[in-house]
Amino acid sequence: MANRTLKDTMKELTPEQVRAANLLFENDILPPKQRRTFEQIADELGIEVRTLYNWRKLDAMLDYKVAMTDTYTKEHRARIMSAVIRESELGNASMTKLYMQNQGMLIDRVEYEDKTEKVDEVALAARLASIKEKL
Incomplete structure (x- = not known):
């Protein structure tokens, strides 16, 4: 939602x-075993599942979900x-880090x-001049 408001997105x-x-x-925040399939959600909306897949990719749809x-x-x-x-206190190192x-x-x-070797620009210029003189 870079420069637009939720109102603009809607x-x-x-x-x-x-x-x-x-x-x-709502489906995303449910525990995995309680989540519905996209087919079930599409049926509830009365649309084709392909339409739901396409809508999910819309920038406005993604921005709306981010705002939610x-x-x-x-x-x-x-x-x-x-x-x-609580998880940190139980020894979960990832939660401690997150906290x-x-x-x-x-x-x-x-x-x-x-760690690359530094170039002496004066010495390099002198060397180039020396090579040019030999040509």
């Missing part, structure tokens, strides 16, 4: 596409962080060391 979607985005989002995810995450931040902390990153206590950093 203007690009039909009411059926907004409903589809909502159903897809952001809203969901904000609404459930305390519960989510509580689960992260520390979220709190700004851990930053991924990449260091780069250039």
Whole structure:
């Protein structure tokens, strides 16, 4: 959703596409065993499954789902962080790392060391001049 608002994004979607985005989002946050297939969601919407697949790829549809995810995450931040902390306390190193990153206590950093030989530009120019003289 680079430069457009949710309101602008919704203007690009039909009411059926907004409903589809909502159903897809709701499906995504269900536990895996409770999720419905795309065929089931398409049937509920009264559309062909191929149409649903095509809609899923629309930029406006993706942006709408991102906005819904952001809203969901904000609404459930305390519960989510509580689960992260609980898992961390149980020894889950990934959750500890996630918690520390979220709190700004851990930053991924990449260091780069250039080990290439430095070129002496003056010596190189002199060498080139010497070669040119021989030609």
